[in-house]
Amino acid sequence: MADVSPLQKARAEYSPKLPPVLAKCGPFVKCDDGAPTESVADQADVRAIFPLTYGAPVITFGRSRKTETQALKAAVILSGGQAPGGHxxxxxxxxxIKAYNAGCELYGFLGGPSGLIDNKHQLLTAEIIDAYRNTGGFDIIGSGRTKLETEQQFASVVKTCRTHGITAVVVIGGDDSNTNACxxxxxxxRxxxxxxxQPRIQVLGVPKTIDGDLKNEQIEISFGFDTATKVYSELIGNIQRDANSAKKYYHFIKLMGRSASHITLECALQTHANIAIVSEEIAQKKQTLRDVVSEVATAVRNRAAAGMNFGVVLIPEGLIEFIPEIKALISELNDLLARTGTEFQALQNTDQxxxxxxxxxxxxxxxAFKSLPATIQTQLLMDRDPHGNVQVSRIETEKLLxxxxxxxxxxxxxxxxxxxKFSAQTHFFGYEGRCAAPSNFDADYxxxxxxxxxxxxxxxxxxxxASVRNTAAPSTKWTAGGIPLTLMMNLERRHGENRPVIRKALVDLGGKPFAALxxxxxxxxxxxEYLYPGPIQYFGPSEVCDRTTLTLALERG
Structure with missing residues (x-):
């Protein structure tokens, strides 16, 4: 193993905590079934698309006894953007699976879903796993954004699994990746x-996204959100201290969160930034871009009248998609580019x-399109991601504002x-938080x-x-089980047509976290009234190193 930092060496010794049912029974649990489930919307359409897996009950694990087992082979992939805790x-x-049967094997497929399609893999051993415990990143096997959606791709996955005798595939990813898993x-x-x-092949998902928009009653928090928001909040606190020292700059900070403002809301609660824009509120109020600008400018003017020509403004990266006229523009652009992609790409320059x-x-x-600066127009026309979405992290909303x-x-x-006086600095905190060493909460979760x-x-x-619940409480009170992927499904417009996808969880404007803001x-x-959270603490008093996010504490505490 390569040289590691003193902190990484110390973190390797950390033993993550488990819910009591798993700590006592290992993988030998009984499944207590709830009532049959329905999808969150479009029930008839979703049932028609998933007739064999639709309607399964929510599962809660109960205690059971160890039984005789046979060794099995499982596959795991990391899909989509990185998030702390994937390792x-x-x-x-x-x-x-080793506790289930010591002869079990785990294959890691390299580079995300494409590795599963192309049979690029690594057999994961105890030596490999031990080198990555409690570390950030997805570098153990890498990740990717290939979308599993065609019969040909599915057939390739089957071929890969049959080649190795794999009977279970675990997809670690966000809403789009778990849609693929479904x-x-x-x-x-089928x-x-x-x-x-032929042996049946199971497919299971694990909820990952730092954006915090993959959650519901059973999935209380997606992994990585805790760590990422603590990293961003430390950086925001540092900038607030600098702003309050120099007293001459406004810092416009764009934060991760394409489709929801959970990160911005959490960081605002942790730091007390002067202004925090919540995209969902903009949409509810049907505010125009000019309205948003006017609100920020008014706050700047009021602070100037009090002798304060400095401050901090938090902006969710997906803000531009929530402004009604821009949202309509993006939707129309998506359909237009899906229809005319070849003709559009053949054009020689940006002006054309x-x-x-x-x-x-x-x-x-x-x-609306013509009202935007040319730089923003160009950014709106950039290549879509593999899921057909605008790559909003490339749109410099902070500079536009x-x-x-x-x-x-x-x-x-x-x-x-x-x-x-008004002098501004712009920042984008994104990649800084995606591969941080996981907090104690994320390491355990x-x-x-x-x-x-x-x-x-x-x-x-x-x-x-996979679902772990009661997470606002100490881990000794956590419960575990499973939630049907179809329960979270609805139909959304993608690539110019309606497709089944897991519904994103937006900021609840009637919820306690937003009420606190x-x-x-x-x-x-x-x-x-700035707060300075400081860096993530891994050792020391529990109230410092084991604390959850304020969002989770307010929603579930």
């Missing part, structure tokens, strides 16, 4: 019923592409309505999710997501 999920899965599970069930001479698009949009969306706020302040100054997945494998389940944001905007 511990794999470690928990490895330890769980589709693959349905395919495998295959098993059509040919009973902008003119091509502007001439084919409806009157209202064309006006700075430019427009500055213009508004100049208008007010010319009219004698503003006398302050991820290991528990992996072990939970092993127990689902042992129980013969398929089409389920709403109750304090006027005071935070007009004063400097």
């Amino acid at each position: 511990n999920v794999i470690a928990g899965l490895f330890d769980g 589709m693959l599970a349905e395919y495998m069930e 295959l098993a019923r059509a040919d009973t001479t 592409k902008i003119q091509f698009v502007a001439g084919r949009l409806s009157t209202v969306t064309a006006a 700075v430019e427009m706020v500055e213009a508004q302040l100049k208008e007010w100054k010319a009219a004698g309505a503003y006398k302050g 991820c290991y528990s999710l992996g072990y939970c997945a092993a127990a689902l494998v042992a129980a013969g389940k398929t089409g389920y997501m 709403a109750a304090n944001r006027t005071q935070w905007a007009n004063a400097n």
Whole structure:
């Protein structure tokens, strides 16, 4: 093993905690079934797409006794963007199947779903696993964004599994990746019923995303959110200290969160930043881009009147998709580019592409498109990700807001309505948090999710997501089980057509976390009540090193 830092060496000795049912019984659990389930929306359509896996009950693990077992072979892939704790999920899965039967084997497929399709793999051994326990990153086997959706891809996965004798596939990923897992599970069930001479292949999911938008009543938090928000909050606190020292800059900080503002909300609660924009509130109020700019500029003007020409503004990266006229524009752009992709890509330069698009949009969306700076227009036309989404992290929303706020302040100054100074710095905190060494919470939670997945494998389940609950309490009170992937499904517009996907969980504007922000944001905007969270602590008093996010504490505490 290569040289490691003193902290990594010390963290390797940390023993993650498990829910009591898994700590006492290992993977030998009984599955207590709840009532049959329905998808969150579009029930008839989702049932028609997933007839074999639809309607399964939520499972809660109960205690059982060890039984005679046969060795099995399982596969694991890391899918989508990195999140702290992925290595511990794999470690928990490895330890769980080895506890089930010491002869079990775990194959890690390299580079995400494409590794499973192309049979690029590594047999994971205890030596390999031990080197990655409690570490950040996905580098043990790598990740990727290939979307599993075609019959040809599914057939390739089957071929890979048959080659190695694999009878269980665990997909560690976010909503889109677990949508893939749901589709693959349905395919495998159909295959098993059509040919009973071949072993059945189970497919299970694990909830991963730092964005925090993969959650529901049973999935209380996606792994990585705890660590990432603590990393970002430390950085925001550092910048707040700097701003309050120099007293001359506004810092516009864009944070991860394409489809939901959970990260921005959590970081605002941890740091008391002066302004925190919540995309879901913008959408509910049907605010225009000009409205958002006016609110920020007004806060800047009010602070200037009190002698404060500095501050911190938090911006979710997906903000631009929540502004009604821009959301409509993006939706129309997605459909347009899906229909005319070849013709569009054949154009030689950016100006031609902008003119091509502007001439084919409806009157209202064309006006919205033309109102944006050329840099933002160009960024909206960049290649979509493999799931057909705009790559919003490439859209420099923070710079757009700075430019427009500055213009508004100049208008007010010319009219004698503003006398302050405005100088801005922009930041984007994204990759900084994705591969951090997991917090104690994420180390425990991820290991528990992996072990939970092993127990689902042992129980013969398929089409389920591992679920660990009561996570706002100490781990001695955690429970474990599984939630049907189909329960989270609805239909959404992708690549110009309706497709089944797991519904994202947006910020609940009626929930306690947002209420906490709403109750304090006027005071935070007009004063400097900054909190400085500091770096993640791994050792020391439990109230320092084992604390959860404020979002989880408020929602579940």
